[in-house]
Amino acid sequence: MAEKTLDCLGEACPVPLIRTQRALSELAVGDLLIVQIDHSCAMKNIPEWANKTGHNFEIQEVDDGQWEIAIERGH
Amino acid sequence: MTTLATPQSIRRPLRAPAVRKERASQLPWALVLLALVVAAGFYLVRAGGSPKFAFIWAIGIALGLTLQRARFCFTASMRDPVLTGSTSLTKAVVVGLAVGTVGFSAIQLAAYLKTGQLADAMKLAGLEPVGMHTVVGGFLFGLGAVIAGGCASGTLMRMGEGFLQQWLVIPFFILGSAIGAVTWPIWKAAFHVQPKGGVYVPMALGGFAPALVLQFGLLLAVYLLADWWGRRSARRAR
Amino acid sequence: MPLASEEAVAHDVRPIAAPDIANDNDRARWRDHETYKALFVNPWTYMTGAVVLALLNIALVAATGKGWGVTTSLAYWGAWIWQAVGGDPHQWAYFAEVKPAFNAPGFNLLKDAGSLTNLGMVVGALLAALAASQFRVKRIKSRRQVAAAVLGGLVMGLGARMAFGCNIGDLFTGLPSMSLHGWVFMVSIFLGAAAGSKLLVKYFI
Numbered sequence: 001m002a003e004k005t006l007d008c009l010g011e012a013c014p015v016p017l018i019r020t021q022r023a024l025s026e027l028a029v030g031d032l033l034i035v036q037i038d039h040s041c042a043m044k045n046i047p048e049w050a051n052k053t054g055h056n057f058e059i060q061e062v063d064d065g066q067w068e069i070a071i072e073r074g075h
Numbered sequence: 076m077t078t079l080a081t082p083q084s085i086r087r088p089l090r091a092p093a094v095r096k097e098r099a100s101q102l103p104w105a106l107v108l109l110a111l112v113v114a115a116g117f118y119l120v121r122a123g124g125s126p127k128f129a130f131i132w133a134i135g136i137a138l139g140l141t142l143q144r145a146r147f148c149f150t151a152s153m154r155d156p157v158l159t160g161s162t163s164l165t166k167a168v169v170v171g172l173a174v175g176t177v178g179f180s181a182i183q184l185a186a187y188l189k190t191g192q193l194a195d196a197m198k199l200a201g202l203e204p205v206g207m208h209t210v211v212g213g214f215l216f217g218l219g220a221v222i223a224g225g226c227a228s229g230t231l232m233r234m235g236e237g238f239l240q241q242w243l244v245i246p247f248f249i250l251g252s253a254i255g256a257v258t259w260p261i262w263k264a265a266f267h268v269q270p271k272g273g274v275y276v277p278m279a280l281g282g283f284a285p286a287l288v289l290q291f292g293l294l295l296a297v298y299l300l301a302d303w304w305g306r307r308s309a310r311r312a313r
Numbered sequence: 314m315p316l317a318s319e320e321a322v323a324h325d326v327r328p329i330a331a332p333d334i335a336n337d338n339d340r341a342r343w344r345d346h347e348t349y350k351a352l353f354v355n356p357w358t359y360m361t362g363a364v365v366l367a368l369l370n371i372a373l374v375a376a377t378g379k380g381w382g383v384t385t386s387l388a389y390w391g392a393w394i395w396q397a398v399g400g401d402p403h404q405w406a407y408f409a410e411v412k413p414a415f416n417a418p419g420f421n422l423l424k425d426a427g428s429l430t431n432l433g434m435v436v437g438a439l440l441a442a443l444a445a446s447q448f449r450v451k452r453i454k455s456r457r458q459v460a461a462a463v464l465g466g467l468v469m470g471l472g473a474r475m476a477f478g479c480n481i482g483d484l485f486t487g488l489p490s491m492s493l494h495g496w497v498f499m500v501s502i503f504l505g506a507a508a509g510s511k512l513l514v515k516y517f518i
Contacts, residue, residue, distance in 0.1 A: 012224030065449030135433015145362025171363030175489030178371030212475025217505025223465020235438025251470020253391030
C-alpha cells in the first residue's frame with residue numbers, strides 16, 4: 001500500500017480539490033493519499049468529494065488552520 | 076449543526092492519529108478583537124449620530140463570522156456543479172434565497188398594505204436596472220470570481236482568514252470598479268442601459284400573489300435541478 | 314449507496330481525538346468543550362450558513378430599508394482614493410446618473426452601510442478564525458496566483474458595475490426582493506463561472 005503526500009498549502013479554492021482528484025487517479029486501489037491544506041473551504045469540499053465518490057477518508061487538524069486529509073483510493 | 080453517525084466511526088483508522096501541534100490558543104486574540112469591535116461600534120454611533128450605524132456594523136461582523144464558520148462560498152455554488160458535480164452549496168444558496176424572499180416580501184407586503192401603493196413596496200426592494208448589461212456584467216463577474224478564487228463576499232471573508240492572495244484581489248477589484256464607473260458613458264450607450272429600468276416583478280405581474288408563486292416555483296425548480304444534478308454526478312463518480 | 318446528504322458525512326469532520334493530554338492547561342479545556350467546539354471550531358453546515366445569512370439580510374432591510382451589498386461601496390472607495398491623489402470623482406457621469414447619493418453634501422464613507430458591512434465582514438471572518446484557533450496567514454505562492462488575483466479582481470470590479478451589483482447585491486439581495494435583474498444575474502453568473510472554470514483548469518492550476 002503506497003502512500004503519497006500532496007502539499008496544497010497556500011493554494012486557493014478549488015485548486016486543492018482538483019489536484020487531489022488528479023493525484024488520486026494516479027494511485028492504485030488501496031493506496032493512501034495525504035493532502036495537506038490550509039484552506040477552510042477545502043477541509044469541507046475535499047472530504048465531501050471523497051465521500052461522494054466512495055473513498056474512505058479521515059481528516060485531522062494538525063496545526064492552526066491546517067489540516068491533513070488521508071484518502072484511501074477505494075476503486 | 077447536528078453531527079451524524081458516520082460509516083467512518085466503525086471502520087479501522089487509515090493512519091495513526093496525528094497529534095495537533097502544540098500552540099497557544101488564539102482565543103485571547105479573539106477576545107481582544109471583540110473588545111475593539113465593540114469600541115468601534117460606540118465610536119460609529121457617536122460619529123454617525125445614530126445607533127443605526129452600530130447595528131449595521133454588528134450585522135457586518137455577523138455576516139463575516141457566518142461566512143467563515145460555514146465555509147460559505149457563493150463562487151463554489153456556481154462553479155462546483157460544472158467543475159466537480161457537487162451542488163451542496165448551490166442548494167444551500169437556493170434555500171438562502173427562499174428564506175430571503177419570505178422575509179423581504181413580508182417587509183414589502185407590509186409597506187404595500189399600509190398605503191395601498193405597490194410603489195411603496197418597490198422602494199424597499201433591491202431594484203436595479205436589467206438589460207444586456209446585466210448579462211455581460213454577470214458573466215464577467217462569474218468568470219472573474221472563479222479565477223480570483225472568490226467573489227465579493229468570498230474575497231472579504233478570505234481577507235479576514237489571512238489569505239494574502241485576496242488582499243491582492245481587493246485593490247484590483249476596487250480599480251476595476253472605478254474603471255467600470257469611469258467608463259459608464261461608453262457601456263451605457265453600448266448596452267442601452269436605462270438607469271431607472273428596474274423591473275419589480277409584483278408590479279409587472281399585477282400583484283404579490285402571482286409574483287410569489289412564480290418566485291417560489293422557480294426556486295423550487297432550481298433546487299430540484301441542483302439536487303438531481305448532484306445525485307447524478309455522485310452516481311457517475313462511483 | 315444512499316446518503317443522508319452529500320455534505321452530511323463531510324460535515325462531521327472532527328479531529329480524530331488526539332490522546333487526551335492529561336494537563337490542566339486552560340487552553341485544552343477551552344478547546345475541548347463540546348458546545349464551544351460545535352459553535353466555534355467545527356464548521357457549520359452550508360444550510361445553517363445560508364439561513365443565517367438570509368436572516369441577517371432581512372434584519373438589515375428591516376432596520377435600514379436597504380439590503381446587503383458589497384461592490385457599490387468598492388466603487389466609492391475607488392473614488393475616494395482617486396480624490397486622495399488629487400482627482401475629482403464628482404465629475405464622473407456615473408455618480409450623477411446612477412449613484413447621486415455620492416454627490417450629496419452629507420456623504421461620508423463612515424456612514425455608508427456598504428462600507429461598514431464590508432469592513433465588518435473582514436473583521437468578522439478574522440474573529441471567527443481566531444475563536445477557532447484556525448487563523449493562519451497564507452502567503453502567495455506563485456506568479457500564477459498573482460495573475461489570477463489581478464485579472465480576477467479587475468474583471469469582477471468591471472462586471473459588478475455593469476450588472477449594478479455582485480453575488481450579494483444582485484443575487485442574494487436582488488433576487489429575493491423580486492427584482493428581475495436578480496434572476497438574469499443568476500443565470501449570467503452561472504454561465505460566467507462555468508467559463509471561468511474552464512479557464513482556471515487550463516491556465517491557473
